[in-house]
Amino acid sequence: MNNKELITELARSLDLPKEKISALLDATAKAMAEELSKGNSVNMQGFGVFESRRKDERVSVNPRTKIRTLIPPKQVVVFKPSNSLKDKVKQSNLHE
Amino acid sequence: MSNEKISSLELISAISEQSGTTKKVATAFMRQLSETVEEALLRDGIVKIKGFGTYKITWNESRSSINVNTGERYEIAGHNKISFTPDDEVSDIVNRPYAHLEPMDLDGNFPEKAAELPEEDPHMKRFSEQASEIVNLIADMQAFKPKKKAKPEPVQETQPIEPEPEIKITPAIEPEPVKEEEPLPAAATEADVVSEPVATTPEKIEEPLQPTPEERTSEPIIQETPKQKESEPTIPSATVTEVIAKEAENHREPEASPIAAEAQLIEQMASQPEKRSYKWLYISLAIIISLSGAAFAFYYYYPVLFPPQTIEKPVVVKDVVKTQSTVQIQAPAKSQTDSVEKPKAKPEHGSVKEKAPAPAPAPPKDVFETPRVYKEFITTETTTEGTWLTMLSLKYYGHKLFWVYIYEANKDKIHNPGVLPPGTKLKIPKLDPRLIDKHNGRCFRQASELQTLYTTKQ
Numbered sequence: 194m195n196n197k198e199l200i201t202e203l204a205r206s207l208d209l210p211k212e213k214i215s216a217l218l219d220a221t222a223k224a225m226a227e228e229l230s231k232g233n234s235v236n237m238q239g240f241g242v243f244e245s246r247r248k249d250e251r252v253s254v255n256p257r258t259k260i261r262t263l264i265p266p267k268q269v270v271v272f273k274p275s276n277s278l279k280d281k282v283k284q285s286n287l288h289e
Numbered sequence: 290m291s292n293e294k295i296s297s298l299e300l301i302s303a304i305s306e307q308s309g310t311t312k313k314v315a316t317a318f319m320r321q322l323s324e325t326v327e328e329a330l331l332r333d334g335i336v337k338i339k340g341f342g343t344y345k346i347t348w349n350e351s352r353s354s355i356n357v358n359t360g361e362r363y364e365i366a367g368h369n370k371i372s373f374t375p376d377d378e379v380s381d382i383v384n385r386p387y388a389h390l391e392p393m394d395l396d397g398n399f400p401e402k403a404a405e406l407p408e409e410d411p412h413m414k415r416f417s418e419q420a421s422e423i424v425n426l427i428a429d430m431q432a433f434k435p436k437k438k439a440k441p442e443p444v445q446e447t448q449p450i451e452p453e454p455e456i457k458i459t460p461a462i463e464p465e466p467v468k469e470e471e472p473l474p475a476a477a478t479e480a481d482v483v484s485e486p487v488a489t490t491p492e493k494i495e496e497p498l499q500p501t502p503e504e505r506t507s508e509p510i511i512q513e514t515p516k517q518k519e520s521e522p523t524i525p526s527a528t529v530t531e532v533i534a535k536e537a538e539n540h541r542e543p544e545a546s547p548i549a550a551e552a553q554l555i556e557q558m559a560s561q562p563e564k565r566s567y568k569w570l571y572i573s574l575a576i577i578i579s580l581s582g583a584a585f586a587f588y589y590y591y592p593v594l595f596p597p598q599t600i601e602k603p604v605v606v607k608d609v610v611k612t613q614s615t616v617q618i619q620a621p622a623k624s625q626t627d628s629v630e631k632p633k634a635k636p637e638h639g640s641v642k643e644k645a646p647a648p649a650p651a652p653p654k655d656v657f658e659t660p661r662v663y664k665e666f667i668t669t670e671t672t673t674e675g676t677w678l679t680m681l682s683l684k685y686y687g688h689k690l691f692w693v694y695i696y697e698a699n700k701d702k703i704h705n706p707g708v709l710p711p712g713t714k715l716k717i718p719k720l721d722p723r724l725i726d727k728h729n730g731r732c733f734r735q736a737s738e739l740q741t742l743y744t745t746k747q
Contacts, residue, residue: 194333196338207317214318217308218322218340219308220304220308221304221318221319222338226383230382233294237323263394265393267387269380272373281331282369282370283370
């Protein structure tokens with residue numbers, strides 16, 4: 194499902210115009226990014242938690258050239274699905 | 290950095306605020322959003338939300354593992370897993386504090402440092418090689434000198450059909466028998482002498498040209514003398530030398546004597562081209578040296594473009610002076626031309642060399658080592674959301690890494706280089722171009738040192 198389909202689906206189920214949905218979706222993404230950039234974690238009940246994690250700097254070696262490169266630290270977003278979602282996904286038969 | 294947990298409620302209020310909707314709608318939307326995403330995910334296995342990220346279900350293959358407590362082996366069954374990849378937009382916002390950092394080539398960094406020295410070493414080597422070559426050349430030339438003087442004699446020895454034992458020792462008598470028996474070989478020897486410099490200095494094409502007119506002018510003189518000698522050949526050949534020797538003795542006192550004059554002439558002819566050839570050698574050597582010096586200067590200064598790397602300069606200068614002085618000792622004539630030509634070829638280099646090698650390294654040191662004072666500013670920038678020091682640096686200095694100088698100039702306003710409150714007025718300092726030269730590794734090292742200093746401090 195892509196963004197367009199998602200908006201259509203939400204608009205249909207919420208009975209709201211697509212523009213509204215689009216605006217809300219943007220606001221959600223922005224608000225989440227804002228909180229995450231502050232280092233906060235965002236909990237979406239029954240769905241999962243978005244967290245901001247620091248990846249430490251590390252030295253990587255290019256196996257071909259043997260050049261060692263210092264990768265700087267970075268802040269990344271991780272998503273931890275809730276247990277219920279995890280279970281649902283686990284039981285889904287998408288594989289095969 | 291705070292590490293609060295933001296609940297759905299807080300998020301909803303934030304969303305309703307931003308989008309200008311009621312909380313009710315926002316709450317409904319959030320619930321519907323997670324539901325729809327969940328549904329779609331389970332149905333399609335992938336959900337893309339523009340401006341936020343992508344959810345994807347990935348299959349984890351079954352694998353064996355060991356229970357840490359019991360040490361038992363057990364199988365983890367294959368299962369589906371949700372993976373979430375945030376959009377670049379989001380990850381950029383989140384990664385703001387470290388956005389200015391770039392992967393650093395560790396191995397590349399050291400060679401860069403090391404490359405600076407070896408880079409100069411080859412030049413030094415090249416120069417010292419050249420210097421030693423020059424010294425060798427001069428030594429060869431000096432070794433040549435006696436040989437050359439001796440040369441005309443052996444040549445004459447071999448060329449005359451009936452060589453006489455005395456020839457070797459006394460050059461004054463030596464030419465005479467040659468002339469008596471055959472006036473032509475003398476000219477031949479002269480030609481030999483003249484042609485010799487051509488062999489020694491193949492570079493100079495003019496050389497054979499100049500002596501030849503002299504040869505021509507001298508030839509008539511030689512031809513004159515044979516006329517007088519024509520009367521002499523009547524004397525038996527065995528006594529010829531004695532008579533000539535006597536005659537030579539007699540004629541030597543009055544200098545007008547044609548034979549003595551001729552002998553002198555030949556001697557002059559023998560020595561003059563030699564002198565000239567040496568002169569030419571010196572001049573050509575001087576040109577070679579000055580050219581090599583210029584080439585060296587070009588090689589040496591080309592990657593630098595400006596002096597910061599010239600801390601090792603005094604050494605080089607000394608070396609240059611040394612070789613110059615050695616050359617001067619061995620060839621004063623050459624040094625004159627040297628001094629004349631060198632300033633032309635590379636005036637800046639020459640001036641540094643002659644005037645003062647010591648003050649030269651001082652200014653470049655300053656660029657990196659003196660504390661930077663920001664007095665002149667190019668402009669002021671008002672920050673907006675999404676303004677980055679690195680971007681400003683890229684805009685004004687041409688490289689991201691030089692953001693540190695903007696930070697330094699605005700330390701009072703910037704609390705954390707990773708966080709620029711919108712609306713901050715930043716002064717963009719005018720920097721010494723030597724400090725932000727993209728072709729100079731030193732600039733980058735300096736900036737990255739400062740960068741690590743400022744980023745670890747916070």
